[in-house]
Amino acid sequence: MSTSDDDLLDHAASWLAGGRKVALATVVSTWGSSPRPAGSQLLVDDEANMLGSVSGGCIEGAVVKKALEIIDGGPPALMEFGVSNEQAWELGLACGGRVQVYVEAVS
DSSP: OOOHHHHHHHHHHHHTTTTTEEEEEEEEEEEEEEESSSTTTEEEETTOEEOOOOOOOOHHHHHHHHHHHHHTTOEEEEEEEEETTTHHHHHHHHOOOOOOOEEEEEE
């Protein structure tokens, strides 16, 4: 399902108004073969509900885990995934790409 940036921000505002805690993950850079382009976003709430995508699924689990840590008070984080990362094969980036994802709380 394709969701525009405006739709994600509207959902974030709605989730916040409903009392949910929210984090936003954004692909900030890519190199080589990458499943989603820079600017792609994933919205996560405190119950691990998600909207959008930063990877087509291959790194989303790790990003959601980090988003939940940030929702619980952790600092924003820049996550990097790629062939030089030990988790590259495990996370599905064995295609030779690299992606950086910035994850932050939304308030």
